[in-house]
Amino acid sequence: MKRINLTKKDIVNSIYMQIGFSKKISETLLEDILELILQNIIKHKKVKISKFGTFILRKKNQRIGRNPKTKEKKVIFERNVILFKASKDFKKYINKNV
Numbered sequence: 001m002k003r004i005n006l007t008k009k010d011i012v013n014s015i016y017m018q019i020g021f022s023k024k025i026s027e028t029l030l031e032d033i034l035e036l037i038l039q040n041i042i043k044h045k046k047v048k049i050s051k052f053g054t055f056i057l058r059k060k061n062q063r064i065g066r067n068p069k070t071k072e073k074k075v076i077f078e079r080n081v082i083l084f085k086a087s088k089d090f091k092k093y094i095n096k097n098v
Contacts (some may be wrong), residue, residue, distance in 0.1 A: 042081065051089040058083055 008030060015026035040047045040059050048054045058081050065076040086094075 051087055053086040055091055056083040
């Protein structure tokens with residue numbers, strides 16, 4: 001199956017076509033929504049979007065990793081990662097035609 005990436009431009013065009021806002025307003029709307037989600041993930045460590053899913057900010061501790069090809073050990077530094085857990089409604093929608 002060919003991999004298809006959904007870009008911000010695709011979403012902006014969809015908002016423009018379906019709602020009728022100008023492309024500039026559609027782009028601003030999308031940017032504001034994404035910024036709201038990001039700010040809340042940082043502030044609350046968790047964002048739940050009803051009937052879609054939950055984004056969770058998790059801290060991964062520093063650890064020793066290994067390059068599988070060279071067997072060289074290397075430090076993987078502490079970092080934050082985002083986890084996404086799909087809601088039951090989302091999973092049900094995805095699997096309804098299987």
